[in-house]
Amino acid sequence: MALTDTKFNLATHQRAERKKLATVVEWQSSEGRFYVLQESEPADWSSKFTSYYTKDGDTYTAVTGSTAPTWAASTYYTRVERELLGRRTEDSSIEYNPDIETSTDILGINYADVNKTQPSQEFSPHLILGGSRLSEYLNDKRRRNAISEISNFTAYIITLFIGDTTNGYATERHSDCTITYDSLGGESNVDFPITVHYSNDITVGTIDEFKEGFTFTPETGNVG
Amino acid sequence: MDKNEAIITYLLQCPAIQNSPLYFNFINAKDDNKQIVTQANDKIIDKPFIDGSIQKRFTFTIMDYKSIAYTAVVKELNNMSATLVYPNENLEDIIDVQGIIDWISEQEVLRNYPDFGEDCVIDDIKALSDNPSLNSVDTSTNPPLAKYSISIQINYVDYSQVLFN
Numbered sequence: 567m568a569l570t571d572t573k574f575n576l577a578t579h580q581r582a583e584r585k586k587l588a589t590v591v592e593w594q595s596s597e598g599r600f601y602v603l604q605e606s607e608p609a610d611w612s613s614k615f616t617s618y619y620t621k622d623g624d625t626y627t628a629v630t631g632s633t634a635p636t637w638a639a640s641t642y643y644t645r646v647e648r649e650l651l652g653r654r655t656e657d658s659s660i661e662y663n664p665d666i667e668t669s670t671d672i673l674g675i676n677y678a679d680v681n682k683t684q685p686s687q688e689f690s691p692h693l694i695l696g697g698s699r700l701s702e703y704l705n706d707k708r709r710r711n712a713i714s715e716i717s718n719f720t721a722y723i724i725t726l727f728i729g730d731t732t733n734g735y736a737t738e739r740h741s742d743c744t745i746t747y748d749s750l751g752g753e754s755n756v757d758f759p760i761t762v763h764y765s766n767d768i769t770v771g772t773i774d775e776f777k778e779g780f781t782f783t784p785e786t787g788n789v790g
Numbered sequence: 791m792d793k794n795e796a797i798i799t800y801l802l803q804c805p806a807i808q809n810s811p812l813y814f815n816f817i818n819a820k821d822d823n824k825q826i827v828t829q830a831n832d833k834i835i836d837k838p839f840i841d842g843s844i845q846k847r848f849t850f851t852i853m854d855y856k857s858i859a860y861t862a863v864v865k866e867l868n869n870m871s872a873t874l875v876y877p878n879e880n881l882e883d884i885i886d887v888q889g890i891i892d893w894i895s896e897q898e899v900l901r902n903y904p905d906f907g908e909d910c911v912i913d914d915i916k917a918l919s920d921n922p923s924l925n926s927v928d929t930s931t932n933p934p935l936a937k938y939s940i941s942i943q944i945n946y947v948d949y950s951q952v953l954f955n
Binding site for chain 1: 837838839840841842843845947951952953954955
């Protein structure tokens with residue numbers, strides 16, 4: 567599936583509803599509901615190959631053996647969990663936080679150079695809700711202060727106002743993102759606001775459907 | 791399910807309601823009859839979330855009609871003290887109406903809510919006052935009827951417009 571037309575699928579002057587910009591995060595989980603095809607050899611392949619899966623028909627089977635099999639692209643699957651962010655959140659934006667260096671020449675002309683962007687997105691409030699697997703996962707890290715374990719998320723920024731059901735919807739995948747929990751408490755309900763720190767390790771592609779079980783397809787020749 | 795039907799089905803679990811005739815919006819008022827009156831729920835308080843879900847509020851009022859008695863609740867014994875005359879119909883009636891409010895409070899603790907369908911998640915249900923209001927007394931009927939009211943508020947999230955699930 568390839569998205570050949572990146573124009574907005576909106577009528578002239580039609581506004582894009584906020585719900586058409588979705589952020590989904592994904593993390594490796596032995597109890598995850600989804601499987602993602604590995605496109606490249608994971609860093610822990612030699613030591614944790616048994617946490618990956620092969621697929622036969624609709625059945626996924628964990629890799630077994632005493633030593634890691636030879637890596638083969640598009641053969642092994644990672645078991646993951648996913649969650650759409652923004653339940654009970656009224657307002658959230660991706661802040662790109664550009665690091666800008668400006669200068670002015672002797673003619674008074676201004677120049678601006680962007681050294682880098684450090685995109686992040688805060689979700690506040692982010693209430694503790696029954697059924698939220700991400701909150702359960704992050705709360706476990708919080709209880710153990712396991713801050714080394716909160717930097718392995720994949721984040722998908724999905725723009726449902728670009729694309730269609732035939733060609734898929736434009737999506738940016740950021741690998742190895744960090745999600746920080748910013749506080750815990752609140753008034754009448756427990757709030758657990760979080761911030762997604764995007765890695766800028768981007769793969770551009772498409773997703774095929776509006777469900778957490780979507781398949782992400784990278785664009786060929788995309789610039790990461 | 792229509793929300794009004796869901797409310798009626800729900801209220802029929804209430805002991806203070808299930809043994810009395812229950813009417814919807816229109817009633818030929820008689821002693822111990824109860825009436826659900828719908829209220830316009832202002833959309834301006836709807837709170838949209840970024841996933842497309844919307845926090846909404848459903849409010850309705852229960853009217854409870856009770857015959858009244860012109861009986862003093864205290865009997866003066868002397869200049870220094872008085873005693874409660876019991877039973878007193880008016881006092882017993884308001885305790886009966888209060889039972890609806892108490893039942894609603896118990897259901898909130900139990901998280902027993904009306905069934906608004908699979909697209910809605912109810913956050914809470916509560917009576918808007920701790921005790922019933924006495925709205926009016928109709929002395930043209932025989933016996934005269936007091937009209938008590940209780941406003942009930944349900945806060946819920948409507949997920950029907952969510953695109954991504």
